[in-house]
Amino acid sequence: MHPVTIKRILAVRDTRDRIEVGDRWVAVPGSGQLRPCDRCGREHEIHVDVELSDGRHANIGSGCAKGESMEVQSRLKSAVSAAQTRAKLSAELALAKEDYVKAQAAWEMVLKLPTPSPQLVEEVSDPRGMRQVWMMGDSKVWVLPGRTFDAERRQSLLNTWRNREYDKYGFDRSPHSYKNTMEDFTDRLAKIDRKLKALLF
Numbered sequence: 001m002h003p004v005t006i007k008r009i010l011a012v013r014d015t016r017d018r019i020e021v022g023d024r025w026v027a028v029p030g031s032g033q034l035r036p037c038d039r040c041g042r043e044h045e046i047h048v049d050v051e052l053s054d055g056r057h058a059n060i061g062s063g064c065a066k067g068e069s070m071e072v073q074s075r076l077k078s079a080v081s082a083a084q085t086r087a088k089l090s091a092e093l094a095l096a097k098e099d100y101v102k103a104q105a106a107w108e109m110v111l112k113l114p115t116p117s118p119q120l121v122e123e124v125s126d127p128r129g130m131r132q133v134w135m136m137g138d139s140k141v142w143v144l145p146g147r148t149f150d151a152e153r154r155q156s157l158l159n160t161w162r163n164r165e166y167d168k169y170g171f172d173r174s175p176h177s178y179k180n181t182m183e184d185f186t187d188r189l190a191k192i193d194r195k196l197k198a199l200l201f
Contacts, residue, residue, distance in 0.1 A: 006065060006072050008051040009200050012083040016045050018091035025088045039064040046080060079199040086192045093185040100178040106169040110162050118149070118157055136161040 015032035018025045032045030037060050044061035052058055062080040065073050121140070122133035129145030134153065139161040143149050166174075 005053045006050045006068050007053045009076055009079060010049040010051060010057070011200065012079040012196065013047045014045070014083045014087040015047060016087065018088055025091055027087070035059055037061045037064055046083065048076065048080070075199050075201065079196060082192055082196040082199060086189065086196060089185055089189045089192060093182065093189055096178065096182040096185050100175065100182045103171050103175040103178045106171060107166055107175045110165045113165060115158065116161070118154060139164050
């Protein structure tokens with residue numbers, strides 16, 4: 001009788017949660033979905049669905065492919081690594097989405113705030129004329145000699161004031177920057193999904 005071997009790798013999933021420790025994301029042991037292995041009988045949090053040479057489908061652990069061909073072992077090792085990366089990226093993406101939603105909400109709150117009127121608070125003598133200092137709340141802009149407090153300077157002052165108000169919510173980046181981070185993780189997750197799919201057979 002021929003031994004039953006792995007014919008196809010159908011799916012690989014790392015079900016463990018990830019937490020951020022310092023600048024690293026680490027898997028939390030015991031946080032995943034335990035599923036009994038059809039080979040060793042133990043319960044695993046990384047699930048590998050396979051089709052066996054006798055046509056049956058089975059669930060095995062990531063380290064339960066000993067005795068398989070080198071190709072199967074190599075593909076399985078790479079697929080497990082990709083699944084672990086996918087789980088980490090999913091956790092990072094979830095946090096990035098949360099940060100973006102909070103940042104965008106804070107920015108929208110700032111946009112609803114009453115806008116203080118610009119005030120000319122100082123004029124400084126300069127060899128080329130007078131330099132003006134205009135303030136809005138605790139924000140200020142300079143107007144160089146020969147120029148006026150025009151629409152561009154007014155908008156610059158308004159932007160500065162809004163950014164300072166936004167900073168008070170505790171964010172160190174603009175909503176656009178948080179959105180870029182979220183989109184970057186989305187792209188990376190799509191790439192690892194394609195890689196994982198290519199490793200299955």
